[in-house]
Amino acid sequence: MPTATATFEPVITKTMHLEDSHTLGVYRKHGGYEALASALEKTPDEIIDLVKRSGLRGRGGAGFPTGTKWGFVPKGTDKPKYMCVNADESEPGAFKDRLICAKDPHQLLEGTLIGSYAIGASRAYIYIRGEFAHEARILERAIQEAREAGFVGKNILGSPWSCEVTMYVGAGAYICGEETGLIESLEGKRGWPRLKPPFPAVVGLFGCPTVVNNVETLACVPHIVNRGWEWFAGIGPERNAGPKLYGLSGHVNKPGVFELPMGVSLRELIYEYGEGVPGDRPVKGVIPGGASCPVIRGDEIDIQMDFDTLTRAGSLFGTGTPIVMDDTTCMVRAAWITARFFAHESCGQCTPCREGCGWLQRLLWKIEEGRGEEKDLDTLLSVTDQIEGNTICALGDAAAWPARGFAKKYRDEFLLHIREKRCPLDGALA
Amino acid sequence: MAQVKVKFDGREISVEKGTNLIEAAKLAGIFVPHFCYHPGLPVVGVCRICLCELEGRPKLVAGCATSVEEGMHVITRSKKVADARRAVMEFLLIHHPLDCPMCDKGGECTLQDYTMLLGPSRSRFQFEKLTWPEEDVGGKLVLNKNRCILCMRCVNLCKDVAGLDEIAVLNRGEQTFIGTVDGRMIENELAGNIADICPVGALTSKDFRFKARPWELTNVSSVCPHCSKGCNIVVGFHARRNEILRNTARTNMDVNQWWICDRGRGGFHHVHDEKRLTAPARRGDKGYQGVSWNEALLEISASLRDIILRHGARAVGVLGSGTLTNEEQYLTRAVFRDGLGITHIDFPRRPQPEVRYAKFTIEGDKDPNARGALLCGVAPVQSGLGVRDMVRAAAEGTIKALLFLRGAPSPIPRAGCSASARF
Numbered sequence: 001m002p003t004a005t006a007t008f009e010p011v012i013t014k015t016m017h018l019e020d021s022h023t024l025g026v027y028r029k030h031g032g033y034e035a036l037a038s039a040l041e042k043t044p045d046e047i048i049d050l051v052k053r054s055g056l057r058g059r060g061g062a063g064f065p066t067g068t069k070w071g072f073v074p075k076g077t078d079k080p081k082y083m084c085v086n087a088d089e090s091e092p093g094a095f096k097d098r099l100i101c102a103k104d105p106h107q108l109l110e111g112t113l114i115g116s117y118a119i120g121a122s123r124a125y126i127y128i129r130g131e132f133a134h135e136a137r138i139l140e141r142a143i144q145e146a147r148e149a150g151f152v153g154k155n156i157l158g159s160p161w162s163c164e165v166t167m168y169v170g171a172g173a174y175i176c177g178e179e180t181g182l183i184e185s186l187e188g189k190r191g192w193p194r195l196k197p198p199f200p201a202v203v204g205l206f207g208c209p210t211v212v213n214n215v216e217t218l219a220c221v222p223h224i225v226n227r228g229w230e231w232f233a234g235i236g237p238e239r240n241a242g243p244k245l246y247g248l249s250g251h252v253n254k255p256g257v258f259e260l261p262m263g264v265s266l267r268e269l270i271y272e273y274g275e276g277v278p279g280d281r282p283v284k285g286v287i288p289g290g291a292s293c294p295v296i297r298g299d300e301i302d303i304q305m306d307f308d309t310l311t312r313a314g315s316l317f318g319t320g321t322p323i324v325m326d327d328t329t330c331m332v333r334a335a336w337i338t339a340r341f342f343a344h345e346s347c348g349q350c351t352p353c354r355e356g357c358g359w360l361q362r363l364l365w366k367i368e369e370g371r372g373e374e375k376d377l378d379t380l381l382s383v384t385d386q387i388e389g390n391t392i393c394a395l396g397d398a399a400a401w402p403a404r405g406f407a408k409k410y411r412d413e414f415l416l417h418i419r420e421k422r423c424p425l426d427g428a429l430a
Numbered sequence: 431m432a433q434v435k436v437k438f439d440g441r442e443i444s445v446e447k448g449t450n451l452i453e454a455a456k457l458a459g460i461f462v463p464h465f466c467y468h469p470g471l472p473v474v475g476v477c478r479i480c481l482c483e484l485e486g487r488p489k490l491v492a493g494c495a496t497s498v499e500e501g502m503h504v505i506t507r508s509k510k511v512a513d514a515r516r517a518v519m520e521f522l523l524i525h526h527p528l529d530c531p532m533c534d535k536g537g538e539c540t541l542q543d544y545t546m547l548l549g550p551s552r553s554r555f556q557f558e559k560l561t562w563p564e565e566d567v568g569g570k571l572v573l574n575k576n577r578c579i580l581c582m583r584c585v586n587l588c589k590d591v592a593g594l595d596e597i598a599v600l601n602r603g604e605q606t607f608i609g610t611v612d613g614r615m616i617e618n619e620l621a622g623n624i625a626d627i628c629p630v631g632a633l634t635s636k637d638f639r640f641k642a643r644p645w646e647l648t649n650v651s652s653v654c655p656h657c658s659k660g661c662n663i664v665v666g667f668h669a670r671r672n673e674i675l676r677n678t679a680r681t682n683m684d685v686n687q688w689w690i691c692d693r694g695r696g697g698f699h700h701v702h703d704e705k706r707l708t709a710p711a712r713r714g715d716k717g718y719q720g721v722s723w724n725e726a727l728l729e730i731s732a733s734l735r736d737i738i739l740r741h742g743a744r745a746v747g748v749l750g751s752g753t754l755t756n757e758e759q760y761l762t763r764a765v766f767r768d769g770l771g772i773t774h775i776d777f778p779r780r781p782q783p784e785v786r787y788a789k790f791t792i793e794g795d796k797d798p799n800a801r802g803a804l805l806c807g808v809a810p811v812q813s814g815l816g817v818r819d820m821v822r823a824a825a826e827g828t829i830k831a832l833l834f835l836r837g838a839p840s841p842i843p844r845a846g847c848s849a850s851a852r853f
Contacts (some may be wrong), residue, residue, distance in 0.1 A: 173602070190599065195475045195495045348580065348599070348606030350476045355521035358604035362557045379554050386517030389489050390478055 008235070010259040011223045011243055012216070016103040022138050024145040027106035033151055035222035039114045040159045047118035051221065054229035055241035059096075060086055060177075060214030061290065061318045062394075063240075063307040066221075072201035073119045073209045082210040083116040083124040084186065085218060087139075088170055088177035090129055091290035092341055094319040096245035097215035099257050101128065101135035104219070105142035109165065111218030113151065114225060116163050119211050124165045127182050130172035139167055174345035178393045179212035181347065192349045193393035216245055236262030240306035247321035248274045251281070251329070263309070266301040270324055281326040285409065289318020291338050292398030294405025295331075315405070330425040331413050335406035336364035342399035353396035356387040360403045367414060370422035377414055380407055434500040439507050451482050451493035451504055460506055463515065463544050465522075465629045466581035467494035470688040472590055474582050477522075479544065481514045482506050490514055512548070519549035525560045525604070526630075527576045535631030538644040541579060560604065567597070567609075568616035570692055571624060571633050575607050578632035584608060584624045591689060592618040593788025608632070620790055622695040623688070626678050637696060638676040642668050651680060654694035655753060658795035661686035661694055674698045691785075691792045734770070737830045743771040747820035747829045750777035750808040751836035752797025759799065759806035762835060767807060773814030774829065777803050 015021050015030050024032070039047055052067030073081055085108065089097040100108055108126075116124045126143075128136050143165050146152045154162045173191050175181040180194035183205050204210020220242055224232045233241045240262045249255045252274035260269070266286060270276065277283055283298035288305065293316040296303070303313055310317040325334060343357035363380045366372050384400035384407075391397070407414055416424050432447045438458040445454045450473070455462045465477035473494050480493035485503035490511065498504075505511065522541065530536045545551075562575035580599065585608065588596045596616045600609045610616060616624075625635035647666040654661040654677070662680040667673070677698055679690040700706060710726035711718040721729075737745050748766045750759065766772045777797070784794035803809075810816055815823055823829040 175602075195473070195492070343603055346603040348602040348604070351478045351518050351521050351579070354580070354604055354606060355524050359521075359524060359555060359557075366557075382554075386514075386521065390481060390514050390517065392475060392492075 013259040035225035054224045054232035059216035079208040081121040082205040083121040084212040085126040087128040090174045093290040093323040094321040096247045111221035126167045175347040250324035251326040263304045263306045284327045287323040293318040331410040332368045338402045350392045352387045352390045372418040436498045437503040462493045471586040524555040533631035534634040540629035591789045592620045619692045622692040656697045657793040659793045661690045745830040747774035748833045752800035756802045763807040778817045
């Protein structure tokens with residue numbers, strides 16, 4: 001086993017291998033809902049402070065400090081407050097939240113309840129992706145079990161605080177994973193992101209203060225309460241603390257979800273945990289954190305997987321779910337597949353993303369088909385510049401970054417397509 | 431409300447707190463382009479053409495959705511802003527058919543204007559454009575989705591001003607389109623405003639379509655005469671053809687804000703109606719026969735004099751109108767009541783049910799100058815008869831002559847009434 005992670009003991013996935021790990025019985029046998037009980041003995045401010053000190057950063061992709069987000073919820077307002085759980089995991093390459101929902105839903109519920117208590121919410125909504133029908137059924141059962149056991153509902157564990165948890169199944173739109181798109185969808189409207197400011201912490205669901213947190217983020221919370229912020233902050237590099245679920249996919253021998261500390265090296269992840277590339281082929285490129293993150297080349301994989309390091313390297317940590325591509329992969333085609341996804345998922349609200357994503361997709365397909373010209377590559381880069389930063393939500397950026405990343409990192413391969421008027425990899429290694 | 435000091439491209443102005451950058455820039459004499467923003471509609475911030483730079487902020491902000499703050503320095507003329515706006519223009523035009531020569535909006539199209547002002551003159555988009563068939567969306571509008579830039583003004587007008595979800599955004603991505611719910615028609619009576627506020631030729635007025643180019647029209651400020659609301663309108667008059675071709679809304683915050691109803695919008699067609707009485711005519715055994723003004727006036731005055739001499743002034747009834755101007759009301763009284771001593775003088779009321787929309791009411795009182803008529807004394811005096819009694823008395827023969835000053839009840843009472851004249 002590699003040195004950096006040798007001493008790490010998984011916490012989030014600890015019981016997931018057990019039979020019936022999704023049931024309340026198994027969860028409680030392993031200390032479940034003890035964190036909720038001890039959280040209720042603290043004040044909400046103490047919980048927020050605890051999470052702030054732990055350095056927990058949102059696991060949904062943006063890496064915003066969770067405690068700070070909770071702290072933005074105004075105090076002394078008579079409006080109700082809401083906690084929304086973002087279980088709309090729809091980033092291509094990400095499948096870590098799904099695992100939590102399926103294998104340990106009570107961990108998510110406990111985190112949700114502690115978070116709700118911290119921000120003063122008495123209603124939490126779990127917004128789950130439409131395609132997660134199986135996970136939705138498990139979650140629904142878990143909520144029911146928790147309600148019967150007195151963890152959800154009125155006067156939780158005999159305290160004066162009550163909290164209801166409601167699950168809402170989305171209809172399978174990527175954009176509903178954007179926090180304000182999610183809120184709109186929860187309100188029964190078209191899932192269109194809102195203009196910000198105001199931010200959801202002030203004006204969110206039904207016009208009330210709202211916190212939207214990712215599933216994995218909330219799953220970390222009970223452990224922080226149980227083990228203390230020092231424990232959490234001690235895992236991984238500075239400012240990028242904690243355990244992390246890495247979802248490894250693509251050309252690896254053993255794809256899957258691995259719980260490791262933040263900051264594990266990408267090479268280690270691929271070669272130790274993913275057991276290398278099939279046929280011992282070289283890694284050509286890796287999309288480090290889900291489809292919206294710019295690709296990194298195979299010779300750049302000696303990199304720490306955390307928010308700050310990957311941002312410095314010109315990519316993004318995203319959801320921490322690398323997609324590995326070996327040398328049989330056509331990078332133009334990979335770029336096109338990504339662009340096609342974003343063109344399909346663009347909500348259509350604001351101009352640059354609606355029109356630009358379709359344009360990117362067409363340009364990439366033209367090059368892949370061997371009809372490309374050199375100026376198309378310039379146009380492609382210019383279109384990504386024209387989208388980036390000019391849209392309402394981050395989907396525009398999320399579509400522009402990968403296209404630009406592919407075109408910049410694999411410019412030679414793009415030019416080869418253009419020169420040879422065909423895809424040089426088409427059929428060559430199939 | 432509190433004032434804040436802000437700078438636009440170095441020009442400092444003082445504006446009310448909460449004003450957005452587009453409106454504040456206007457006060458500074460700076461134009462910020464906008465498609466989706468309309469002062470009478472909710473801010474949606476979707477078109478992105480109003481992007482402005484704020485000093486010290488890395489990202490551009492939407493001018494429509496950003497409020498001024500004390501000490502803010504807004505930059506509208508940097509390269510960054512120009513690039514972003516040109517980018518938006520290029521994006522908006524990639525699927526646009528560029529069919530200005532046959533588009534009804536040509537000449538008053540915001541997209542056309544901004545292309546001249548900001549846009550790239552050539553497109554780098556070299557793919558097949560998305561196309562859609564033209565669609566009938568209701569009695570007054572035609573939808574051409576090819577030209578649509580999805581600014582949402584139409585959707586928000588129906589939702590916010592009319593309070594009805596009759597038109598919506600459907601589908602997503604570049605396949606997003608504006609459409610009616612289940613192909614139903616837009617039936618609200620404010621829908622005509624959509625043609626006014628659509629910044630492109632996507633939703634055009636069936637009534638005005640292909641009648642003329644907007645630059646051929648002489649636009650005359652006027653007031654709609656069709657109900658007591660008195661909406662401010664612009665009458666589009668084609669001088670060469672001597673024809674009114676359309677009415678559009680004219681902003682008056684105290685009366686109609688930015689909107690007019692479709693009755694007023696179409697309320698000019700009677701002017702050119704072939705049944706309209708434009709010259710004197712005499713009804714005889716063979717129907718109506720044209721006569722000269724001179725002949726008509728002589729005959730009317732002679733019969734009036736004759737009737738008054740033989741039967742007295744109480745044998746004549748005058749039906750005025752609540753649609754006449756104050757001057758006309760005064761003359762009605764001066765000539766008939768004061769001059770000829772006629773006591774049966776009144777005007778008909780033509781109320782209709784009021785139509786209330788979320789932010790606009792079509793008044794039920796269809797006599798816009800009823801108050802003027804009353805103040806000028808167009809009312810029965812000395813136990814004179816009202817409208818209904820006059821008509822009955824005319825039918826019975828007690829009243830020998832009825833004068834209608836604007837339109838007449840249908841059918842015109844005949845039996846026993848030897849003369850009736852309408853003007």
